[in-house]
Amino acid sequence: MTEPRVVLEARDLKAGFGSTTVLHGTSLIVREGEVAAVLGLNGAGKSVTMKVLAGLVPVWKGTIMLDGEEIQNVEAEQRVGLGLVSMTQGRQVFPDLSVEQNLRLGAYLSRKRNRRRYGTNLESMYERFPRLAERRKQLAGTMSGGEQAILALARALMAEPKVLLIDEPTAGLAPVVVEGFLETLREINASGLTMLLVEQNVPFALRLAKHAHIMQRGRIVYESEVDSMDHQAMVRYLGIGRLLAPTVAAAGASTNGRAPAKGKARKAPPRKKS
Numbered sequence: 001m002t003e004p005r006v007v008l009e010a011r012d013l014k015a016g017f018g019s020t021t022v023l024h025g026t027s028l029i030v031r032e033g034e035v036a037a038v039l040g041l042n043g044a045g046k047s048v049t050m051k052v053l054a055g056l057v058p059v060w061k062g063t064i065m066l067d068g069e070e071i072q073n074v075e076a077e078q079r080v081g082l083g084l085v086s087m088t089q090g091r092q093v094f095p096d097l098s099v100e101q102n103l104r105l106g107a108y109l110s111r112k113r114n115r116r117r118y119g120t121n122l123e124s125m126y127e128r129f130p131r132l133a134e135r136r137k138q139l140a141g142t143m144s145g146g147e148q149a150i151l152a153l154a155r156a157l158m159a160e161p162k163v164l165l166i167d168e169p170t171a172g173l174a175p176v177v178v179e180g181f182l183e184t185l186r187e188i189n190a191s192g193l194t195m196l197l198v199e200q201n202v203p204f205a206l207r208l209a210k211h212a213h214i215m216q217r218g219r220i221v222y223e224s225e226v227d228s229m230d231h232q233a234m235v236r237y238l239g240i241g242r243l244l245a246p247t248v249a250a251a252g253a254s255t256n257g258r259a260p261a262k263g264k265a266r267k268a269p270p271r272k273k274s
């Protein structure tokens with residue numbers, strides 16, 4: 001079986017702030033139709049990586065390829081136009097604007113290109129997320145955290161991404177809301193959208209991603225297909241092995257449609273409430 005083609009690739013990225021280097025040569029690959037994840041402890045450089053990819057932090061050295069084109073010198077707004085779209089960390093929506101106004105902003109660039117398609121996209125977004133349709137006039141700031149997450153996602157989708165960059169979508173969400181959001185992202189991926197996901201919530205990321213990169217101090221120190229990930233590496237780099245192992249087993253055995261790798265299908269013990 002041939003592997004899907006590479007849609008987004010970062011090669012040896014170096015970037016930082018002032019005299020501080022944060023990315024010391026970060027390389028990663030995102031294949032068409034897949035969810036790729038970047039995992040790592042707080043401060044590893046995950047968000048900076050996403051910002052460099054989006055063009056919000058300038059790159060010092062290295063190459064970013066989108067669909068075979070070098071884009072490291074392309075303006076942030078143009079990158080959105082080329083299909084590299086971010087859902088921001090913190091799921092920011094414009095709280096004082098209505099749901100529909102938020103969606104319009106997401107479609108700002110594509111609307112300039114094709115007004116008729118904007119209407120079609122808006123309707124298909126409302127079909128996919130009926131909760132947003134019911135609330136199209138409601139101010140975004142008055143919605144629940146889960147609804148705002150969906151709105152932030154829908155707004156990003158309005159820009160017609162080729163690759164969606166998602167930074168910490170679960171931060172601050174209640175567990176039950178996280179479950180629902182995971183399902184939503186799965187459906188969107190199943191409908192063909194490629195994603196690069198950054199998460200500190202490792203179990204969440206592993207239930208969604210096909211390929212995982214682990215980042216430590218500005219470098220990708222380990223990468224693997226999620227189904228064949230080495231637990232020792234996760235213990236070493238993420239420092240959460242004992243806690244994680246049963247959860248990973250559960251993730252491997254979950255309904256993500258992939259057979260769990262050997263030795264991963266242990267049953268998870270009941271999780272303690274913290």
Ligand SMILES: Nc1ncnc2c1ncn2[C@@H]1O[C@H](COP(=O)(O)OP(=O)(O)O)[C@@H](O)[C@H]1O
Nearest residue numbers: 017020022040041042043044045046047048049
């Ligand atoms: N705007 C900034 N100015 C200076 N340093 C920053 C800035 N943003 C991030 N950093 C530093 O870069 C490092 C990586 O940060 P970040 O990518 O946000 O980590 P994380 O992996 O938790 O997302 C941290 O040491 C952080 O302090």
Ligand SMILES: [Mg+2]
Nearest residue numbers: 046047089168
């Ligand atoms: Mg971050």
